[in-house]
Amino acid sequence: MARFLIRRLIHALFVVVAISLVTFLLVRQAGGDPARLVLGAKAPRTAVVTLRHELGLDRPIHEQYVTWVKGLVTGDMGDSISNRPSSVSSLIGPRILPSALLIGYSLLIATVVGIPVGIYAAVRKNRLGDHVVRVVATMAFAMPAFWVGLLLLLLFSLQLTIFPLAGYGSGFIGHLESLTLPAIAVAFSVTPLVIRSVRASMLETLSADFVEAAEARGLARPRILYKHALRNSILPTITLLGVFIGALLSLTVVVENVFAIPGLGSLLVSSVQASDFPVIEGLAVLFGVVVVMVNLLTDVLYVAVDPRVRL
Amino acid sequence: MTAYPEPVAAPVERALALSVRDLSVLFPAGERVVQAVDRVSFYVREGESLGLVGESGCGKSATLRAVMGLIKPPAEVISGVAELHGRDLLAMTAAERRAVRGRSISMVFQDPGMSLNPVFPIGEQLAEVLRVKLDLDRTDARARALELLERVGIPAAKDRLGSYPHELSGGMRQRVMIAIAIACSPTVLLADEPTTALDVTIQDQVLRLLAGLQAELGMAMVLVSHDLGVIAQVCDTVAVMYAGRVVEYGPVREVLEAPRHPYTQALLRAEPTVDADAQSRLEAIDGQPPDLTGLPAGCSFAPRCAFRIDACGGASMDLDRTWPEHGSACIRAEETRP
Amino acid sequence: MSAVTAQARLPQELLAAATRRIVRRGQRERKWARVIVAVGAAILAVVLVLSLVRPWLGLPSPYLQDFAQVQRPPSLAHPFGTDNLGRDVFSRTLAASRLDLGVAFAVTGTSLVIGLVFGALAGFFGGVVDTVIMRCADVCLAFPFLVLVLVIISITGPGLKGVFIGVPLAGWAVYARLTRAEMLVVREREWVLAARTLGFPTWRVFARHAAPHVWRPAVTYSLADFVLNIILLATLSYLGVGAQPPRPEWGALIADGQIHLLDAWWITTLPGLFVVVVGVAISLIGDGVAELSGTDMKVVA
Numbered sequence: 001m002a003r004f005l006i007r008r009l010i011h012a013l014f015v016v017v018a019i020s021l022v023t024f025l026l027v028r029q030a031g032g033d034p035a036r037l038v039l040g041a042k043a044p045r046t047a048v049v050t051l052r053h054e055l056g057l058d059r060p061i062h063e064q065y066v067t068w069v070k071g072l073v074t075g076d077m078g079d080s081i082s083n084r085p086s087s088v089s090s091l092i093g094p095r096i097l098p099s100a101l102l103i104g105y106s107l108l109i110a111t112v113v114g115i116p117v118g119i120y121a122a123v124r125k126n127r128l129g130d131h132v133v134r135v136v137a138t139m140a141f142a143m144p145a146f147w148v149g150l151l152l153l154l155l156f157s158l159q160l161t162i163f164p165l166a167g168y169g170s171g172f173i174g175h176l177e178s179l180t181l182p183a184i185a186v187a188f189s190v191t192p193l194v195i196r197s198v199r200a201s202m203l204e205t206l207s208a209d210f211v212e213a214a215e216a217r218g219l220a221r222p223r224i225l226y227k228h229a230l231r232n233s234i235l236p237t238i239t240l241l242g243v244f245i246g247a248l249l250s251l252t253v254v255v256e257n258v259f260a261i262p263g264l265g266s267l268l269v270s271s272v273q274a275s276d277f278p279v280i281e282g283l284a285v286l287f288g289v290v291v292v293m294v295n296l297l298t299d300v301l302y303v304a305v306d307p308r309v310r311l
Numbered sequence: 312m313t314a315y316p317e318p319v320a321a322p323v324e325r326a327l328a329l330s331v332r333d334l335s336v337l338f339p340a341g342e343r344v345v346q347a348v349d350r351v352s353f354y355v356r357e358g359e360s361l362g363l364v365g366e367s368g369c370g371k372s373a374t375l376r377a378v379m380g381l382i383k384p385p386a387e388v389i390s391g392v393a394e395l396h397g398r399d400l401l402a403m404t405a406a407e408r409r410a411v412r413g414r415s416i417s418m419v420f421q422d423p424g425m426s427l428n429p430v431f432p433i434g435e436q437l438a439e440v441l442r443v444k445l446d447l448d449r450t451d452a453r454a455r456a457l458e459l460l461e462r463v464g465i466p467a468a469k470d471r472l473g474s475y476p477h478e479l480s481g482g483m484r485q486r487v488m489i490a491i492a493i494a495c496s497p498t499v500l501l502a503d504e505p506t507t508a509l510d511v512t513i514q515d516q517v518l519r520l521l522a523g524l525q526a527e528l529g530m531a532m533v534l535v536s537h538d539l540g541v542i543a544q545v546c547d548t549v550a551v552m553y554a555g556r557v558v559e560y561g562p563v564r565e566v567l568e569a570p571r572h573p574y575t576q577a578l579l580r581a582e583p584t585v586d587a588d589a590q591s592r593l594e595a596i597d598g599q600p601p602d603l604t605g606l607p608a609g610c611s612f613a614p615r616c617a618f619r620i621d622a623c624g625g626a627s628m629d630l631d632r633t634w635p636e637h638g639s640a641c642i643r644a645e646e647t648r649p
Numbered sequence: 650m651s652a653v654t655a656q657a658r659l660p661q662e663l664l665a666a667a668t669r670r671i672v673r674r675g676q677r678e679r680k681w682a683r684v685i686v687a688v689g690a691a692i693l694a695v696v697l698v699l700s701l702v703r704p705w706l707g708l709p710s711p712y713l714q715d716f717a718q719v720q721r722p723p724s725l726a727h728p729f730g731t732d733n734l735g736r737d738v739f740s741r742t743l744a745a746s747r748l749d750l751g752v753a754f755a756v757t758g759t760s761l762v763i764g765l766v767f768g769a770l771a772g773f774f775g776g777v778v779d780t781v782i783m784r785c786a787d788v789c790l791a792f793p794f795l796v797l798v799l800v801i802i803s804i805t806g807p808g809l810k811g812v813f814i815g816v817p818l819a820g821w822a823v824y825a826r827l828t829r830a831e832m833l834v835v836r837e838r839e840w841v842l843a844a845r846t847l848g849f850p851t852w853r854v855f856a857r858h859a860a861p862h863v864w865r866p867a868v869t870y871s872l873a874d875f876v877l878n879i880i881l882l883a884t885l886s887y888l889g890v891g892a893q894p895p896r897p898e899w900g901a902l903i904a905d906g907q908i909h910l911l912d913a914w915w916i917t918t919l920p921g922l923f924v925v926v927v928g929v930a931i932s933l934i935g936d937g938v939a940e941l942s943g944t945d946m947k948v949v950a
Contacts, residue, residue, distance in 0.1 A: 011787075015784075015788060018784070018788045018791075022788060023800070026800065026801070026804060027804065126681070135933075138932045139925065139929050141928075141932065142927075142929045142932055143921075144880045144887075144900070144903075144925075146884060150903065150907060150917050154914055158910060158911045209425035209426045210425060210428045212420075213418075213426040213488075215381060216379055216413070217412060217413040217491060217492075218409050218410065218411070218413030218414060218440075218443075218444060219409075219413070220443075223443070231428075232430055245793075247794075249796065250793040250796060251795075254887070271803070272799050272802060273888075275803060284797075284800050288792050291791050335664075337664075339672060344668045344671050344672060346664075384674065387667060389664070389667040390663060
C-alpha cells in the first residue's frame with residue numbers, strides 16, 4: 001500500500017514538473033518577445049533591451065526556468081503584462097474562490113441528479129425508462145455549455161428575473177444565487193457523464209454473483225440496490241472524478257465568460273485575448289497541478305475505500 | 312402413466328418438505344430457445360437429502376434457481392409447481408417469495424468467493440440476515456452470528472467477525488455461506504455444487520459439515536453436483552439428469568451399484584475409482600454433449616447410447632416405475648438390469 | 650423416501666408460445682440499437698446534404714445584409730429569422746456547417762490517427778517506448794482540454810491554425826491510452842504469438858499481425874470525440890479565438906446574438922439548437938455502433 005502511494009506520488013511529481021517545463025518552454029519561447037509586447041512594436045530598441053534586462057529575459061534559458069520555478073513555489077509568478085504592475089499571483093488569488101465554488105456547486109448538482117438517475121437506468125436496463133434516460137442524457141451532453149448558459153440567462157434572468165444577470169454577488173448567499181445558473185449550465189454537460197458511468201458500473205455490479213446470493217437470502221430489493229450494489233459501484237465512480245475534473249475545469253472557463261464571473265476561467269480567456277503570457281503560464285500550471293492532484297487524491301481514495309486492495 | 316407423482320409409502324412417514332412437479336425452464340439462445348429444464352419432478356421429505364447429478368449444462372443448477380425464483384427475464388419458468396410445505400413457490404408474489412427465502416428455504420452457491428459481497432465484513436453479512444429475517448437487534452444478531460460461525464467450524468470466530476471475504480480461504484468462505492444459509496434454521500437447503508470450487512481435502516470437511524447440520528436441524532436438502540462421489544457421500548436419494556430431464560432416480564446405493572439407465576452406467580464408468588485396475592482406462596462417453604436448442608425426438612441420450620434401437624426415436628422418456636422406488640427413463644431398462 | 654416419479658407431458662402449444670415470447674424479447678433489444686443508429690444517421694445525412702446544397706436552396710446568401718429585414722423573427726422566408734445586419738440566420742447556420750463539421754472531422758481524425766499509432770507502439774513494444782509515450786500522454790492529459798488548446802492558441806494567435814495544432818496535440822492521448830490497452834490484449838492472442846514463434850521480424854508481427862486488430866475502442870470513442878470537438882470549436886469561436894469572422898461559424902453566430910438576447914432570441918437560440926441536433930445525431934450513431942459491436946466502453950481514464 002505504502003509502495004503504491006509512493007509510486008503514485010513520484011509519478012504525480014514527475015507530471016507536475018513536466019507540466020511546468022512544457023508550459024514554460026511553450027509560452028516563453030514560442031510566445032514572442034514579452035518586452036516587445038509590453039512596449040509595442042514601434043518602441044525603440046534600447047527601451048526593449050532595457051526592459052528585457054529588467055524582466056530577466058536576457059539570461060540563459062535554464063536560469064530563467066529555475067528562477068521561474070522558484071518563484072512559482074513561493075507564489076511569485078511574475079507580473080502581468082497587460083495589467084502592469086499587478087503581479088500574476090495577485091490577479092489569480094482572489095479568483096480561486098469563485099471558480100472553486102462554481103466547480104463544487106456544479107459537481108453537487110451533477111451527483112445529486114446523476115447518481116439516482118444512473119441507478120434507475122441500470123435497474124430498468126433496456127426498457128423504456130433506460131432509453132429515455134439515455135436519449136435525454138445524450139441531448140444534454142450535445143448542448144454546448146455556453147449556449148445552455150445563454151438560454152438559462154434568457155429564461156431565468158431576463159424574462160423571469162429570478163436570478164441575477166451576471167457577476168458574482170456578495171455574501172455567501174449572494175454568491176450561491178449568482179452561481180446557480182452557471183452551475184446548472186456546467187452540470188448539463190457533466191451530469192450525462194455521471195449517469196453513464198453510474199449506470200455502467202451498476203450494471204456490472206448487478207450481474208455479480210453476490211447480488212443473486214443476496215436475493216437468495218431474501219433481502220429486499222431496495223436494500224440490495226442501495227446497500228450492497230451501490231457500495232461496490234461507487235468505487236469506480238470515484239476514480240472518474242479524476243477524469244471529470246478536466247472537463248469541469250474546461251467548462252468553468254467558458255461558463256464564467258458567459259456569466260461574467262470573476263474566476264480563473266474568465267481570467268484565462270482575457271489573458272489569451274491580450275497575450276498576457278505570464279498570467280497564461282501561471283494559470284496553465286495551476287490548472288495542470290489541480291488536475292494531477294485530484295487524480296492522485298482519487299487514486300488514494302479508491303485504494304483506501306476498497307477493502308480488497310488493502311494490504 | 313399417472314400425471315403427477317405419488318409419494319411412495321415409507322416406513323416412517325415424514326412430512327413432505329419440498330415437492331417439485333413438471334418444472335420447465337426456457338432460456339433464450341440467439342434466435343432459439345434452450346429447454347434447460349424439461350418437466351422435472353421430484354420431492355424431498357424432511358431430514359432427507361436428494362442429489363441431482365449430471366454433466367454441466369444438464370439443467371441441475373437451473374432447476375435449483377427456478378425453485379428459488381431466481382430465474383430472470385428473458386429466461387422463463389414456463390410450467391411447474393414447487394411446493395414448500397404445500398405452498399407453491401412459483402405462484403407466490405415477489406413479496407411472499409422474499410419472505411420465504413432465507414427463512415424457510417435457503418441456497419448455498421458454488422463459488423463463495425463471488426457469492427459474498429467483497430466490501431462488507433462477513434460478520435456484518437451474517438448479522439444482516441439475522442436482523443432482517445429474524446428481527447433481532449444489533450447485539451443479539453452479533454451474538455448469534457458468532458454462534459453460527461462457531462457452529463460451522465470457523466476457528467477463532469470472534470476475531471473473524473470483522474474479516475473480509477478475501478481474507479479467508481475458500482473453505483472458510485464456504486462455511487460462512489453455509490452459516491448464512493442456516494441462520495434462520497430453514498426447512499429446505501438447496502446446495503448448488505457447494506464443494507466444486509474447493510480443494511479435495513476441504514471438500515470432505517464441508518460435506519461432513521453439511522450432512523451434520525442437516526441431521527441436527529432436520530432440514531431437507533437438495534444437493535447438486537457433477538461428482539457422483541459427493542452425492543454418494545451425503546445423499547439418500549439421487550436423480551440423474553441429462554439434457555434437462557431426469558433419466559434415473561432412486562436410492563443412492565441402488566442407483567450406483569445397479570444403474571438402470573445407460574447414461575448412469577456411462578457416468579459410473581467414466582469416474583476414476585481407487586480400487587480400479589491401474590491398467591484400465593477411463594471410458595469417455597461417446598459422442599458430443601447434447602445441443603439443447605435442437606434435441607432429437609424421443610430419447611435425448613439415444614445418439615450417444617450403446618443400447619440404442621429404433622424404438623428409442625419415439626420413446627417418451629417418462630420414468631418407468633417397474634421397480635418400486637427406482638425408476639429409469641430407458642425403454643430397455645429391463646434388459647440392462649444386471 | 651425422497652423420490653422422483655412420472656413426468657407428465659408439456660403441451661406443445663405452451664412450449665411454442667413461450668418460445669416465441671422469449672425469442673422476441675431478446676430480439677427487441679437489438680432492434681432498438683439498430684433504430685437508434687438509423688435515426689442518428691438519417692439526421693446527420695439530412696444535415697450534410699442540406700449544407701452541401703445550400704447554395705442551390707434558394708435561400709438568401711449568408712453574407713447578404715439587408716437592412717430592411719433587420720432582426721426579423723423566424724418565418725417562412727427566413728426559417729431562423731434574421732440577425733442585426735439583416736442576414737438570414739438559417740443560411741448562415743448551414744454555411745457554418747461546412748466549416749464546423751469539416752474542421753471537427755479533420756482534427757478528430759488527426760487525433761485518432763496519432764493516438765492509434767503511438768498507442769499501438771507503446772502497447773506492443775513496452776519498455777522504454779511505452780514509458781516515454783505514456784508519460785507524454787500523461788502530461789497532455791494533465792491539462793484540461795480547453796485550457797491546453799487556449800494556451801496553444803495564445804501562442805499561434807487566434808484562428809484555425811491554433812485549432813489544427815492545439816486539438817490533436819491535446820486529443821491524441823486518449824486514443825493512445827485506449828489503443829495501448831487493446832494492444833496489451835491483442836499482443837497475447839494466438840495468432841500474434843504464432844507469428845512470433847515462426848520467427849517473423851518484430852516489425853512485421855507488429856504491423857501485419859497485431860496492429861490491424863486494435864482499432865476498435867479508438868474508433869468507437871472517436872464518434873463521441875467528434876461531438877466534443879464540434880462543441881469545442883463552437884466554444885472557441887464564441888470566445889473569439891477560433892475561426893475568425895467573416896467566416897460563418899456556429900459559435901460566432903451564437904455570440905452575435907448574445908447582446909440581442911431579449912429582443913431577438915432566435916439569433917442565439919436556433920443555431921445552437923442546430924448544433925445540438927447535429928451533436929445528438931452523431932452521438933446516437935456512436936452509441937448504437939458501440940452497442941452493436943459490443944464494445945465495452947468504459948468512460949476513458
